[in-house]
Amino acid sequence: MAVKRRNENIQEEKNLPMQRDSQQKQVEGSPSYLAACSEFQQVMGNQEPRGWHEAQELYHPEMLQDKHVPRKIKKINLQGPRRMERSINEIQIMKRYRSPNVVNFLDSYLVGEELWLVLEYMDGGTLNDILSTTALYEDEAAAISRECLQGLHFLHSNHVIHRDVKSDNILLRTDGSVKLGDFGLSTQLSPEQSRRCSVVGTPWWLAPEVLTSQPYGPKVDIWSFGIVGIEMIEQEPPYWNQSPITK
Known part of the structure; x- marks a missing residue:
């Protein structure tokens, strides 16, 4: 039987040492975190970050379907030097390109230090x-x-x-x-x-x-x-x- 694998990946820019996200942290209120949030807002069309209560409502059964398409929330902790960069990159790619063979991006919410991506739910x-x-x-x-x-x-x-x-x-x-x-x-x-x-x-x-x-x-x-x-x-x-x- 196959061993349950670790979902690990690496990201190393050429000529730069590898860094783990845990080595550096961005905290809410710090200049780096606020700058990242500003960049995120630009990507999303300068929308204001949405708060906990609005994001939490996505769990309500009546909010889980849009034209009979169930949704899934992917939570991404934005702490770390690369997390925001990767999150913005993921949103840009998924918003720009839609295909029957690519999981659809539906919406996003900035909740404290977490980015919540609302995606098409793949129930299998x-x-x-x-x-x-x-x-x-x-x-x-x-x-x-x-x-x-x-x-x-x-x-x-x-x-x-x-x-x-x-x-x-x-x-x-x-x-x-x-x-x-x-x-x-x-x-x-x-x-x-x-x-x-x-x-x-x-x-x-x-x-x-x-x-x-x-x-x-x-x-x-x-x-x-x-x-x-x-x-x-x-x-x-x-x-x-x-x-x-x-x-």
């Missing part, structure tokens, strides 16, 4: 939840692969690299829908910058060029999804029981 859980109990048959793996590759094709056609493709970030619905989620590490390419060199992602799924800080493009997502293919048959990625070496 993650692919990892399934693989923690059973491997997939070939036809099941093929059906999931088709939907995921359609999602990646959509992102890559819009010059977006997901950079954290793994079974934890593939979500399912009981109606058979399969969607890519968690865009905190995604990046938008441009004609001026069509490659990246940052070491970003989860170690066991990283492509070789990412691990070695070589310039890379969207194809690194295909490598990562190839590892997901192995997961679907063997219930865990290769070398799962070995400590990752990222440099």
Whole structure:
């Protein structure tokens, strides 16, 4: 039986040492935190941050459906040097690009030091939840692969690299829908910058060029999804029981 995996990823800019979010904290009222909140408001159209009571109402049964689409709240603690940056990045990507194979972003709330993202609810859980109990048959793996590759094709056609493709970030619905989620590490390419060199992602799924800080493009997502293919048959990625070496 597969070991319940840790949902760990890394984010390291080239020539900079890796930092854990716990090493630095932003507290409400500090200049860095207020600056980050200001940036967040600009991304969301200069809307005022919404308070606890309004966000709490989303749990009310009458508020959990909009045109029969159930919602899920993803809470993100904004403490740490990279959390706000990643949260803003995730909102920008999900607001800009909508696809049947990408989890839909619905709304957001700033509650103290937490950012609450209101997302489409995937009632089947993650692919990892399934693989923690059973491997997939070939036809099941093929059906999931088709939907995921359609999602990646959509992102890559819009010059977006997901950079954290793994079974934890593939979500399912009981109606058979399969969607890519968690865009905190995604990046938008441009004609001026069509490659990246940052070491970003989860170690066991990283492509070789990412691990070695070589310039890379969207194809690194295909490598990562190839590892997901192995997961679907063997219930865990290769070398799962070995400590990752990222440099």
